[in-house]
Amino acid sequence: DNCIQFTRHASDVLLNFNRLRSRNILTDVTILVNRQQFRAHKTVLMACSRLFYTIFTDSVKCNLSAISLDPKVDPEGFAVLLEFMYTSCLSLKDSLIVATLNTAIYLQMDHVVDTCHRFIKSRD
């Protein structure tokens, strides 16, 4: 019994999801963050964030085509996390670290929260 494991498969699939997002193909939700709009795929959002998982497993909310986040959420922090979801690359900058951390807490992305805390600690 042989299993041929394609080691790049997960990252190749994610790359294609990101291409679909950038070309707005089969994106099924708009996330509104302080008047800024982000198109995305519900399945990717809920696979990466416990908040989105809770929203989209709700039988009523799963049909929403637009979701408004708390007005306190920073659009730039959200953009960093959305990029991470589709690329596995978390771009942490000193100027955005607090916004990124607070948005990750809000989206319940626990591993990213831990990483932000470690990044802040390393800067002290």
Add this chain to the structure above:
Amino acid sequence: YEGVNTIKEMGRSIHEIPRQE
């Protein structure tokens, strides 16, 4: 998988969707 002989394929696994049509 236990008892399965796993062979690693390092190359691309699927087609690449282009950035733009």
